[in-house]
Amino acid sequence: MLLTISTTYRPATDLGFLLHKNPANVQSFNLPFGTAHVFYPEASDERCTVALLLDIDPIQLVRGKGAGNEGFSLQQYVNDRPYVASSFLSVALVHVFGTALGGRSAAREELAATPIPLEARITVLPARGGEPLLRRLFEPLGYTVSVQRHPLDERFPEWGESRYYDVQLGGTVRLQELLTHLYVLIPVLDDEKHYWVDESEIEKLLRRGQEWLSGHPERSLIVDRYLARQRSLIRQALLRLSEEAAAEDDREEEHEREEEAVEDRISLHDQRHGAVLAALRAAGARSVLDLGTGEGRLLSGLLADRSFERITGMDVSYRSLERASRRLKLDRLPPMQRKRIDLIHGSLTYRDRRLEGYDAATVVEVIEHLDPARLRAFERAVFEFARPGTVLITTPNVEYNAVWKSLPAGLMRHRDHRFEWTREQFQTWAHSTADRFGYTVRFLPIGPEHEELGPPTQMGVFVRA
Numbered sequence: 001m002l003l004t005i006s007t008t009y010r011p012a013t014d015l016g017f018l019l020h021k022n023p024a025n026v027q028s029f030n031l032p033f034g035t036a037h038v039f040y041p042e043a044s045d046e047r048c049t050v051a052l053l054l055d056i057d058p059i060q061l062v063r064g065k066g067a068g069n070e071g072f073s074l075q076q077y078v079n080d081r082p083y084v085a086s087s088f089l090s091v092a093l094v095h096v097f098g099t100a101l102g103g104r105s106a107a108r109e110e111l112a113a114t115p116i117p118l119e120a121r122i123t124v125l126p127a128r129g130g131e132p133l134l135r136r137l138f139e140p141l142g143y144t145v146s147v148q149r150h151p152l153d154e155r156f157p158e159w160g161e162s163r164y165y166d167v168q169l170g171g172t173v174r175l176q177e178l179l180t181h182l183y184v185l186i187p188v189l190d191d192e193k194h195y196w197v198d199e200s201e202i203e204k205l206l207r208r209g210q211e212w213l214s215g216h217p218e219r220s221l222i223v224d225r226y227l228a229r230q231r232s233l234i235r236q237a238l239l240r241l242s243e244e245a246a247a248e249d250d251r252e253e254e255h256e257r258e259e260e261a262v263e264d265r266i267s268l269h270d271q272r273h274g275a276v277l278a279a280l281r282a283a284g285a286r287s288v289l290d291l292g293t294g295e296g297r298l299l300s301g302l303l304a305d306r307s308f309e310r311i312t313g314m315d316v317s318y319r320s321l322e323r324a325s326r327r328l329k330l331d332r333l334p335p336m337q338r339k340r341i342d343l344i345h346g347s348l349t350y351r352d353r354r355l356e357g358y359d360a361a362t363v364v365e366v367i368e369h370l371d372p373a374r375l376r377a378f379e380r381a382v383f384e385f386a387r388p389g390t391v392l393i394t395t396p397n398v399e400y401n402a403v404w405k406s407l408p409a410g411l412m413r414h415r416d417h418r419f420e421w422t423r424e425q426f427q428t429w430a431h432s433t434a435d436r437f438g439y440t441v442r443f444l445p446i447g448p449e450h451e452e453l454g455p456p457t458q459m460g461v462f463v464r465a
Contacts, residue, residue, distance in 0.1 A: 215347030296324030
């Protein structure tokens with residue numbers, strides 16, 4: 001059972017600091033079911049690869065089953081457990097790379113919080129659901145996925161293909177994210193845990209999935225398989241995920257009211273939406289995707305203009321989508337109007353094929369709510385995978401905050417904002433993103449412009465080259 005993780009971050013040997021494993025050493029770790037070996041097949045400034053080789057002892061596995069499983073069974077000794085990536089590998093990740101799984105690195109703390117180019121390869125990964133499921137699990141997380149299926153026996157091709165795959169994942173993510181995704185999703189794909197699943201597994205799942213699971217398109221399948229299809233545990237986990245999402249929605253509503261109180265004096269919400277609608281009309285867009293649609297305020301303006309023939313609003317919050325539905329009165333719209341608009345649940349940091357094929361996408365006052373480490377995933381989801389002809393992004397101009405005397409110095413407009421950019425910072429990010437994904441970008445001010453501080457809101461208009 002072999003897992004390798006490579007990086008081309010310079011110097012690439014910093015991977016050793018992140019994993020707390022010296023590239024010059026070979027280390028072995030005794031586990032209840034065998035031995036884990038860690039070594040580096042390559043270690044240079046340009047590229048570094050760490051290998052985790054898990055040597056499982058099948059006799060030890062049988063001995064560990066306990067008195068309740070006594071008696072001879074050939075399957076106890078002849079099975080695929082020593083050779084395939086499974087829940088054994090997840091346990092090994094915790095024992096061997098536990099510090100990295102926790103997102104910590106004493107020697108490279110800043111790097112541990114930084115997305116870097118990473119490539120993971122699992123040589124034999126069982127997938128109950130085949131290549132389509134592999135892609136449905138990993139692609140929404142922003143990975144490029146390369147899959148090669150193993151035949152049952154190369155000498156007898158007529159036997160057909162096996163359920164085992166050589167899988168390679170590539171992406172620019174934090175090392176903690178990659179390890180966490182592997183920890184949760186490898187047992188989900190194998191669908192055959194080697195230990196008893198009880199309520200403690202709910203805590204493990206929610207702890208490892210707290211940043212990404214609630215918005216994953218395959219959330220229900222992941223929970224179902226990870227908890228070994230035990231209905232009572234699945235219900236508890238899904239309820240906990242829903243409660244956490246509802247609590248986050250409540251906090252978001254309160255923070256939005258605070259932000260509106262600051263901006264209401266200049267009707268900035270209305271000016272933003274007016275500027276976005278004007279830019280969409282100028283682009284000649286007929287189909288529009290509103291990412292992070294919230295309560296659907298922009299959707300109301302889109303629906304009122306018949307030039308927009310296909311309108312979709314997406315949000316990670318079910319509650320926001322319900323409020324948007326009520327605001328738009330979807331249940332009372334005439335049939336022709338209702339056909340023009342749709343609301344979908346999803347996250348704008350995951351690849352989602354439903355987002356493809358639109359003339360334009362709007363991202364209005366959304367990116368500042370993302371953790372900086374998730375920005376790269378957002379960029380790929382929107383500009384690489386969805387790839388609309390035009391992307392409109394608005395975000396606060398932090399310089400303008402000094403104009404509002406009701407806003408204490410040093411505070412952002414919204415307590416949930418992870419950052420607020422100056423004009424220079426936004427333009428630097430926008431130009432870099434446009435260059436990487438084949439877009440051009442121009443900038444428009446929104447709201448009353450201050451002679452020195454600029455406008456309260458800045459908008460980037462990205463056009464696919």
